[in-house]
Amino acid sequence: MQSARSLISAQKLAGYGVAAVAAVLVLYPVFFLLQAALDVGDPQVRPPTAYGFDNFNGIFQYPQILLNTLTVSVAATVMALVFGFVMAWILTRTNVPGRHLFEQLMAVPYYLTPLLGALAWSLLGSPESGFINQIWRALGGNGHLIDINTAYGIAWVMALFEGSVAFVMIAAVMKSMDPALEEASQIMGASRIRTMLRITLPLVVPGVLGAAIFVFAEMLGSFAAALVLGLPSRYYVITTAIYQLVQQYPPKIQIAAAMGVSLFAVMFFMLFLYRRIVMAGSYVTITGKAFRPRVADIGPLRYVLLGVCLLYLFAAVGLPLVTLLYASLQKIAVAFPAAENWTLENFRVAVTMNAVRSALANSLLLGFGTATIGVVLMGLLAWLIYRSRLPGSGLIEYIVMFPQAVPRLVFAFGLMWAWVAFPIPIYGTLWLLLLAYLTVFLPLGVRTIAGVMLQIDKSLEECAQMCGASWAFRVRTVTIPLLVPGLVAAWLLLFIASIRELGASILLMGPHSKVITPSIVESWFGTSSELTAALALIQTLVVAIAMILLIAVTRRVGAHPVD
Amino acid sequence: MQASPRAPASSSLPTPHIEVERLELYYGSVPAVRGVSFKVLPGEQLTLLGPSGCGKTTTLRAIAGLEQPTAGEIRIDGVPVYSSERGIHIRAEKRGLSMVFQSYAIWPHMTVFENVAYGLRVRRTGAAEIAEKVHHALDMVQMRSFASRRAAQLSGGQQQRVALARAFVFSPSVLLFDEPLSNLDAKLRADMRIELRELQHRLGITSVYVTHDLEEALAMSDRIVVMRDGLIEQTGTPDEIYRLPNSAFVADFVGAANLIRGRHRSDLDVDGLIALEESTGHIVYGMAYGRPVGAELVVSVRTVHLRISTEPPAAVQNVWRVPVEQTVFQGDFTQVHLGWGTQHLIARCAAMEPLAVGGEVYISVEPRHVVVLGA
Numbered sequence: 001m002q003s004a005r006s007l008i009s010a011q012k013l014a015g016y017g018v019a020a021v022a023a024v025l026v027l028y029p030v031f032f033l034l035q036a037a038l039d040v041g042d043p044q045v046r047p048p049t050a051y052g053f054d055n056f057n058g059i060f061q062y063p064q065i066l067l068n069t070l071t072v073s074v075a076a077t078v079m080a081l082v083f084g085f086v087m088a089w090i091l092t093r094t095n096v097p098g099r100h101l102f103e104q105l106m107a108v109p110y111y112l113t114p115l116l117g118a119l120a121w122s123l124l125g126s127p128e129s130g131f132i133n134q135i136w137r138a139l140g141g142n143g144h145l146i147d148i149n150t151a152y153g154i155a156w157v158m159a160l161f162e163g164s165v166a167f168v169m170i171a172a173v174m175k176s177m178d179p180a181l182e183e184a185s186q187i188m189g190a191s192r193i194r195t196m197l198r199i200t201l202p203l204v205v206p207g208v209l210g211a212a213i214f215v216f217a218e219m220l221g222s223f224a225a226a227l228v229l230g231l232p233s234r235y236y237v238i239t240t241a242i243y244q245l246v247q248q249y250p251p252k253i254q255i256a257a258a259m260g261v262s263l264f265a266v267m268f269f270m271l272f273l274y275r276r277i278v279m280a281g282s283y284v285t286i287t288g289k290a291f292r293p294r295v296a297d298i299g300p301l302r303y304v305l306l307g308v309c310l311l312y313l314f315a316a317v318g319l320p321l322v323t324l325l326y327a328s329l330q331k332i333a334v335a336f337p338a339a340e341n342w343t344l345e346n347f348r349v350a351v352t353m354n355a356v357r358s359a360l361a362n363s364l365l366l367g368f369g370t371a372t373i374g375v376v377l378m379g380l381l382a383w384l385i386y387r388s389r390l391p392g393s394g395l396i397e398y399i400v401m402f403p404q405a406v407p408r409l410v411f412a413f414g415l416m417w418a419w420v421a422f423p424i425p426i427y428g429t430l431w432l433l434l435l436a437y438l439t440v441f442l443p444l445g446v447r448t449i450a451g452v453m454l455q456i457d458k459s460l461e462e463c464a465q466m467c468g469a470s471w472a473f474r475v476r477t478v479t480i481p482l483l484v485p486g487l488v489a490a491w492l493l494l495f496i497a498s499i500r501e502l503g504a505s506i507l508l509m510g511p512h513s514k515v516i517t518p519s520i521v522e523s524w525f526g527t528s529s530e531l532t533a534a535l536a537l538i539q540t541l542v543v544a545i546a547m548i549l550l551i552a553v554t555r556r557v558g559a560h561p562v563d
Numbered sequence: 564m565q566a567s568p569r570a571p572a573s574s575s576l577p578t579p580h581i582e583v584e585r586l587e588l589y590y591g592s593v594p595a596v597r598g599v600s601f602k603v604l605p606g607e608q609l610t611l612l613g614p615s616g617c618g619k620t621t622t623l624r625a626i627a628g629l630e631q632p633t634a635g636e637i638r639i640d641g642v643p644v645y646s647s648e649r650g651i652h653i654r655a656e657k658r659g660l661s662m663v664f665q666s667y668a669i670w671p672h673m674t675v676f677e678n679v680a681y682g683l684r685v686r687r688t689g690a691a692e693i694a695e696k697v698h699h700a701l702d703m704v705q706m707r708s709f710a711s712r713r714a715a716q717l718s719g720g721q722q723q724r725v726a727l728a729r730a731f732v733f734s735p736s737v738l739l740f741d742e743p744l745s746n747l748d749a750k751l752r753a754d755m756r757i758e759l760r761e762l763q764h765r766l767g768i769t770s771v772y773v774t775h776d777l778e779e780a781l782a783m784s785d786r787i788v789v790m791r792d793g794l795i796e797q798t799g800t801p802d803e804i805y806r807l808p809n810s811a812f813v814a815d816f817v818g819a820a821n822l823i824r825g826r827h828r829s830d831l832d833v834d835g836l837i838a839l840e841e842s843t844g845h846i847v848y849g850m851a852y853g854r855p856v857g858a859e860l861v862v863s864v865r866t867v868h869l870r871i872s873t874e875p876p877a878a879v880q881n882v883w884r885v886p887v888e889q890t891v892f893q894g895d896f897t898q899v900h901l902g903w904g905t906q907h908l909i910a911r912c913a914a915m916e917p918l919a920v921g922g923e924v925y926i927s928v929e930p931r932h933v934v935v936l937g938a
Contacts, residue, residue, distance in 0.1 A: 457666050459664040459668035460670055464681065465628075465654075465655045465656045466655060466656070466662040467661070467682035467729070468685045468733070469681070469685045470656055481672045482670070482671070482672055
């Protein structure tokens, strides 16, 4: 006979075990980050000899950095929202040709990464050698047409990529609006303009506001573009400043920690605000029902809008890729094209140079490791949070989603500080990177798997139980087979994210545990832009292959709907 | 409100197959079931009937073992599978029951054959026996030719049949049904109702059926338990529930009824009939069927029992001349709204000559159809 008590022991013990692992992964570095931020004693001594808030006052020694951060974030948010809103409106509400294809292409900038964009736009727009400025001078212009190494240059590159995030969010709002709401207004006799002003706009405002706050929070924590474009002109934002303070000698760990804590406090508040707004605006958006939005016939204007779509994708995807491809095939990229300047040497070096090969191999290894361990860990967590009805699962969800609100660089800083002090010497090894990846990608993995898990009707599992199947048997025969497409998708997403990871890796990799993305940055500042372009393209190719597999998998899921 | 008109099982009755005693189930502090007791006899089909949120599905899932109750006891074949006092909670897969789910829960990654064979595979049945039993079960639900199909390629009605075959193929001792027909369209639902009833008779299996559909409950059950707000409102055979509702709730939920309130005029009681005086002075004669009769009464008159005629009927009791306020043609019947004292009565009549709105007609009802409701 099975007693109520023995039920608790088996399943729940395993559940709490997994939850504990996740909690340690997340909370252990956060603890050390907070400790460093509050440490006002001798920086050479650990654990801290005195605690206080002086480090936070210390932040204000750097008013320029705060101002820079604000300038870049606001400018980038405004631009990204404009891109996102215009594209969302064009693609959901007008009959622009090929809008279904465009809608899918809008995800591409996001997967291309801001780093790639920053490298390409640096080649295009640096004041002296940038291609655009060279052409400008060749055409008789003076000085430079554009300068990418400024606040607005950084914001431009960030906005190009975050624009696709804004697009997804705003398009979702526009799609979830019942067209009957507008039609009702017209039936009552309101003109199109009046309908637009009185009905359409008020209905999308909460969604757009939500997107604005979300994008702004992301911008505050973004790192790659500010690093590549800001460092040459010594233009620092808070993330690059933290990086600089940690890397310089002697490092200013305490101030950096205080900056990190402040940044994630602000981001946390922003994301909290975002959730509030999204929930308050639920009277329009969150009906859970997808409507077919009313598509306006805009006549010949649609070819103009088609041009707008093409222009955005050109600036965000086409131009950067072509630029990098061109640069990677040149001996000296900044020279004007000449027959003898073409070469495959950069790619040869890229695949034969030891440092690069080991970085690429390490990244692939980490990608496989993170994805494989991650899918198991995050799958269990998703099951625990959304299916097990375990007491405390709400708290586990909060902990698991916590890294979402912390810039990866800041998180890595906490990790570094935590594991330097840890008795097991994993600092400077790939193991630490693996731990870091597993931690910072917790929200991504859990959310992806949970999305698939929640689609699976609970009664499918319960029915197996009613047929007499034990827990292990029904997990093996029902739960896992139904989850497989979702797990494969999560695996590929984690793999892609690991291969592209910069913020955490750049702080945590040791001299013998280099990975590809920080190596690209190192190569950019230390070697040649031509070689860097080749490296970036190789990385993009790996990601693209994984992407294509991902699309193939998700297509198959679509073909066999799980109801 | 818990009182069941049935006497407790006497020693001559067979041992109940399922016994639910003082079952309570809380979600946090929200009560879903607040103390429910009933028994299901071997081979009996018992239906839990009630509006959504009345606790019927929760009760069924507690019997299945999919929900852990807060208090009470559940016994199957006399063996406790849940007991709060003794700390017993046997897991669903160990209870030897089977269940048909509202959503069918057909596994989309398996063929029809594999879906049905699942319970047999769990029981480590031999391959030959599995093939034989699965085909037999599929024959019974007329789905044999679909055996190799993927579940995703089936229509709703076909999925329903597969779910049914899967539920009984391994000869469970009890079949539980959680609103199995609610996702089918009306025509198919009526057909499946008859098929299910027939199948249940052929298998002779004890079953507990949950529905909010009155017709389904009346057509399919040996006994019905009407639930409301986590409590049992009335227990009885379909005929008892329909003819003798013991509360305004049951009268109204189980088919449309006119409820009439008034004062008991015991001075006018005659021949075992109870007389009620409505506030405007109408006297209504009804029957108490052994229920206690208080000073204030509520009686129920089913809409189909009100007779309408243009000539005065022969009866002397329960006859009134009333104005027609509205008629609503509804196909198989016409619904007539009639003014009567300070309230309206509704009558449903088979297709008839159209009545002039504003004209007067006679209505009458036999006293045996005027049922005094329990307190």
